[in-house]
Amino acid sequence: MNFVELVRFAAGAIVAHPLRSGLTSLGVVIGVAAVVMMTSIGLGAQQRVTSTIAGLGSNLIIVQPGAARAGGGFVMGGAGTGMSLTEKDAEAIARDVEGAVAVAPVVRGQAQLAAEGANWNTRIEGVTPDYLIARDLTLASGRMFDEREARQGRKVLVIGQTIARELWGEQDPVGRRVRVRSVPFEVIGVLASKGQSSFGQDQDDVVLGPLQAVRSRVVGRRLRGDVVQTIYVKAENESELTRVQEDVSNVIREQHRIRPGDEDDFSTQNMASILEASQAAVSTFTILLAAVAAVSLVVGGVGIMNIMLVAVTERTREIGLRMAVGAKRSDVLIQFGLESVALSLAGGIIGLAIGVLGALLMARVGDWPAAVPTWAGPLALGFSMLVGVAFGAYPSWRAARLDPIDALRRE
Amino acid sequence: MIQVRDLTKIYTMGDERVAALDGVSLDIARGEHIAVVGPSGSGKSTLMNILGGLDRPDSGTYLFEGEDVSAFDDDELARFRNQRIGFCFQSFQLLPRLTALQNVELPLIYGGWPPAERRARTAEMLERVGLGARMTHRPNQMSGGQQQRVAIARALANNPDLLLADEPTGALDTQTTHDVLNLFEELNREGLTLIVVTHEKEVADRAKRRISFRDGKVVADERTLTPA
Numbered sequence: 248m249n250f251v252e253l254v255r256f257a258a259g260a261i262v263a264h265p266l267r268s269g270l271t272s273l274g275v276v277i278g279v280a281a282v283v284m285m286t287s288i289g290l291g292a293q294q295r296v297t298s299t300i301a302g303l304g305s306n307l308i309i310v311q312p313g314a315a316r317a318g319g320g321f322v323m324g325g326a327g328t329g330m331s332l333t334e335k336d337a338e339a340i341a342r343d344v345e346g347a348v349a350v351a352p353v354v355r356g357q358a359q360l361a362a363e364g365a366n367w368n369t370r371i372e373g374v375t376p377d378y379l380i381a382r383d384l385t386l387a388s389g390r391m392f393d394e395r396e397a398r399q400g401r402k403v404l405v406i407g408q409t410i411a412r413e414l415w416g417e418q419d420p421v422g423r424r425v426r427v428r429s430v431p432f433e434v435i436g437v438l439a440s441k442g443q444s445s446f447g448q449d450q451d452d453v454v455l456g457p458l459q460a461v462r463s464r465v466v467g468r469r470l471r472g473d474v475v476q477t478i479y480v481k482a483e484n485e486s487e488l489t490r491v492q493e494d495v496s497n498v499i500r501e502q503h504r505i506r507p508g509d510e511d512d513f514s515t516q517n518m519a520s521i522l523e524a525s526q527a528a529v530s531t532f533t534i535l536l537a538a539v540a541a542v543s544l545v546v547g548g549v550g551i552m553n554i555m556l557v558a559v560t561e562r563t564r565e566i567g568l569r570m571a572v573g574a575k576r577s578d579v580l581i582q583f584g585l586e587s588v589a590l591s592l593a594g595g596i597i598g599l600a601i602g603v604l605g606a607l608l609m610a611r612v613g614d615w616p617a618a619v620p621t622w623a624g625p626l627a628l629g630f631s632m633l634v635g636v637a638f639g640a641y642p643s644w645r646a647a648r649l650d651p652i653d654a655l656r657r658e
Numbered sequence: 659m660i661q662v663r664d665l666t667k668i669y670t671m672g673d674e675r676v677a678a679l680d681g682v683s684l685d686i687a688r689g690e691h692i693a694v695v696g697p698s699g700s701g702k703s704t705l706m707n708i709l710g711g712l713d714r715p716d717s718g719t720y721l722f723e724g725e726d727v728s729a730f731d732d733d734e735l736a737r738f739r740n741q742r743i744g745f746c747f748q749s750f751q752l753l754p755r756l757t758a759l760q761n762v763e764l765p766l767i768y769g770g771w772p773p774a775e776r777r778a779r780t781a782e783m784l785e786r787v788g789l790g791a792r793m794t795h796r797p798n799q800m801s802g803g804q805q806q807r808v809a810i811a812r813a814l815a816n817n818p819d820l821l822l823a824d825e826p827t828g829a830l831d832t833q834t835t836h837d838v839l840n841l842f843e844e845l846n847r848e849g850l851t852l853i854v855v856t857h858e859k860e861v862a863d864r865a866k867r868r869i870s871f872r873d874g875k876v877v878a879d880e881r882t883l884t885p886a
Contacts, residue, residue, distance in 0.1 A: 252767045263755050568751045571712060572812065573740020573768035575733050651712045655751060 253578065257585035260558070261593075268590060271554040274547025275594025275634060276601065279627045281540035283602025286623060288609070289533025291616040296525045300518060302441065302450070304382040306485055307518045308492050310336075310478040310499065331512040334458070334473040336502050337375075340480060344494040346487045349380035352475035354458060356466030362414045362425040369410060371427065371454045373461025381479040389421040389436030397457035402464070405436040407451035430464045432456065485519070492517050544630060547594065548638035555587050555642035566646050567654025580647035587639020588632055595631025599624060659819065659851060660686040660709070665718035666874075667704050678704040679715065680874035686853070688819075691846040693862040694855045696871030702855050703824060705871070709853065710745060710822045711738040723819070740769050744813030748825035750805045752797040758784060758808045759793045765816040783811040787841065803834030810841065814850075821845070823854045827861055839864050 261268045303309075312331040337352035344350075354373040359366060376391055378384070392403050404425065411420045420434045441450040456465075458475075482491040492515050499513055559566070566579055574582075606617040667679040678701045686692065694702045707713035708720060711727060712735075720728045722742065730738060744765075745751075752761050759780050766776040784793050787807040797805050806826060813821055823842070827835040839861060846852050856862055863882065870878035 249767070249770065259755065564751065565753055568753065569764065569768070570736065571710075571739060571745050571751070572765040573736055573816075575736040575768075577733075578736075578768065652707050655712075655747065 250581075253582050253585055256582045257589055260562075260586055261589055267554065268593075271551055272590050272594035272597065274550035275544065275591050275631050276547070276598040278540065278544030278547040278634075279595045279598025279631055280602040280605060281543050282537055282630070283599055283619065283623045283627055284605045284609070284617070285536035285540045286533060287602070287606035287617040287619045288615065289529065289536055290618045290620050291606075291610065292532070293526055293529045294618055295616045296529055297522060300522050300525060303518065304479065304481060305518065306482040306488055307381060308480040308482060308488070308495055308515055309517075309521075310340075310480065310495060310513055310515050312476070312513050331503065332475050332478055332499075334475055336499050337475065337478050339498050339502050340478065340495055343498050344480070344491060346483045346491045347480050347495070348483050349377040349479070349481040351375055351378040351381040351479040351481075352458065353378065353477045353479065354462050354466055354475050355477075356461065358427050358454070358465050360410065360414065360425050360427055360454065362423065365414045367410060367413045369407075369452050369454055371456060371461055371465055373458040373466070374455050375458055377481075378455065378479065381481040384441070385439045387437045387439040388419065389434070391436055392457055397459065400459045400463070401457060402430065402432045402460050403435045403457065404432045405438060405455040406434055407438050407453045408440040409449055409452040410454060411437050427454075427456075427465060432460075482517075488517050488519055541630075544634060548591070548634040551587055551590055551635065552638035552642060554590075555583065555639055556645070558586070559583065559642050559646045562646075563649060563654045563657040566649050567651045567657070570649075570651035571655060576647040579649075580643045583643035583646045584636065584639050587643065588635035591631045591635030591638075592628065595628050595634075598631070599627040602627070659688040659723060660684070661719075661721040662686075662709075663719045663721075665705070665708060665715045665720065667701075667708065667713070667715050677701075677874045679708070679718075682718070682874070682876055684869070684876065684879075686851070688851055689846070689849055691843070691852045691864075691866045692854070693865035693868045694853060694871065695857070695862050695868060696877075700871040701874040702871045704874075706822050706824055706853070706855055709820070710743050711735045736768075740765055740816060742819045744810075744816070744818035744821045746806070746809050746813050746821065746823035746826045748828040750797070750802075750809045750829075752805055752808055752812075754797050757794045757796055758789060758800070758811075761797070761808055762812045762815050765812060769816050779815060780811075783815050784808070786814070787811045801834070802830050803837060806830060806834070806838055807841070810838070814845070818850075820851045820853065823852070825856055826854060827856070827858060835860070 310332060332352070334352050337350050340347055341350040351374055356371050356373075357368065358371045359368050372378075375397060376393055379386075379391055386405070387408070389405070391405055392401065396403060404427070406420060414420065414425065415423065420437060423434050424431050425434060426432070438451065438453075438455070480491065480495055482488045496511065496515050500511065503512060505511060569579060602623070603619050606619050609615045609617045662682060662684040665679045665682040666677060669676050669678055680701070682701070682705060694705065696702050704713070708715050711730070715728055718728070719726060722738070727735075727738060753764075759777075762780045762783055763776055766779060771779065781790075781793065784790055787810055789804060789807055789811065792800060792804065797808070800808070806829075827838055830838065835858075842852055842854070843864065854861060854865060862868055866882060868878070868880050868882055869876055
């Protein structure tokens with residue numbers, strides 16, 4: 248018995264009932280589309296998280312006040328969560344930690360900018376020149392302030408692209424004056440655009456000023472002495488990252504006179520471990536989504552089994568006749584098995600197309616960075632085939648076990 | 659061609675055991691035209707099923723051209739039905755989805771014929787039964803007589819040794835019954851062995867040999883006069 252002929256028999260039966268076949272496949276269509284879309288959402292989220300974290304700077308170690316939180320998550324230390332870090336800590340790190348190529352203490356605040364009639368409320372960060380190195384930032388025009396300017400408390404600013412656009416439109420902002428909370432500053436540079444972060448934050452909506460000037464003129468009221476909110480440390484290379492992180496910890500413990508065995512009053516995190524933790528969280532979330540979607544695939548399989556059982560009952564006489572003219576039991580088994588696989592596979596192909604289109608649509612319209620994994624295609628087709636085989640097996644077996652005499656006699 | 663010895667087949671219905679065949683022995687030679695008659699439940703359909711390889715006897719032997727068919731497994735029986743037997747049923751048993759051509763093609767497909775030869779043979783068989791003009795018609799577009807002729811073409815397609823017809827004219831009117839019987843006689847003259855199960859006197863009278871069944875036993879086996 249030729250396999251091609253069995254395929255033709257199966258195809259003929261499917262085409263004979265287009266509506267029924269379509270509805271039967273629909274279950275698998277929905278299941279596969281759901282799995283493809285969910286894994287695309289997951290992958291998109293993973294890429295977004297990765298780019299966000301990588302966007303913070305490579306080989307970066309973030310030191311924040313306050314004890315590390317359980318679970319090792321990304322600690323977002325806002326102002327006031329602790330006052331334990333100081334510029335002296337940063338200086339000690341720069342002096343004592345080998346392999347720290349940039350050490351950047353930061354104070355943060357919110358400020359109203361005013362220039363030539365335009366107003367803009369934005370984040371302002373008081374930093375040192377090392378900050379650009381630590382965060383992998385570059386300038387689009389103008390220059391960064393240097394150590395001397397910073398020490399002298401010069402009132403200069405490096406602004407993000409959004410600020411430039413909002414305050415001066417198309418005009419070159421370098422050399423212009425802007426008032427920050429009524430204190431006049433001079434714009435000396437513009438940062439290259441970093442675009443929107445994947446959490447929807449505009450990374451170009453930021454102003455950098457010298458640490459001292461920003462502290463005393465803008466955020467001083469909330470920070471005493473030389474307290475800073477974050478210290479960024481950039482390690483020379485990735486292999487040094489963990490060692491540098493440990494050294495940073497030790498230096499700060501020493502600075503803070505924390506005795507061995509006592510808890511740190513600060514926390515350090517490196518980008519690699521943050522990335523790892525985030526990706527682990529995202530992939531757990533992806534697997535969960537895909538598992539829920541896979542349930543609908545199983546439901547689709549049950550639908551196929553149901554219709555195949557109906558088909559076997561309906562076509563009992565056909566099966567009897569086929570046996571009478573020479574069909575072996577295996578011929579009948581394969582014919583019905585192929586029918587089930589074809590229904591499922593067709594559903595899988597359509598579902599894959601819908602899933603991919605849906606994911607692309609989400610990425611375009613819904614502002615969610617869905618990315619279709621390359622393995623989605625083989626996976627969807629493989630799984631739908633498997634569903635066809637698994638749920639078609641029992642109906643096909645029933646068809647093949649029929650007694651030809653009973654089958655021919657059936658009304 | 660066929661030697662049947664002491665065939666028995668017992669059906670259990672609830673507590674009751676009914677012997678559908680009770681020690682039947684027969685010899686059938688190549689080229690015979692046989693009518694099997696008897697009341698309902700006399701065992702004649704059971705005999706047909708066993709002769710056709712659709713069923714196995716509980717005991718006894720069935721030799722077909724020297725081969726012991728009663729010992730065949732399912733696949734061997736499928737092959738036997740495909741190569742040796744052609745079936746005609748009272749209800750035609752055509753597949754409604756398929757055209758006349760596709761229906762006649764079925765035994766050839768299961769017999770493994772290559773497509774080109776298959777199509778030629780199928781067309782030839784439909785011409786042979788006088789349906790050359792209706793090859794692409796579906797069963798519901800044909801009369802009962804035409805449908806039965808498609809079924810006969812299907813039965814003959816793979817060149818069987820034996821044609822088994824179970825009440826082949828039971829669903830046909832007088833005129834078409836006549837046509838079908840004429841066709842049977844013609845085929846028999848060409849050398850086909852024919853066994854017809856029937857209730858109808860006219861059908862039985864056209865056979866050359868009549869075997870009567872009652873309660874699972876052969877009660878009469880007589881040569882009839884060859885009709886003019």
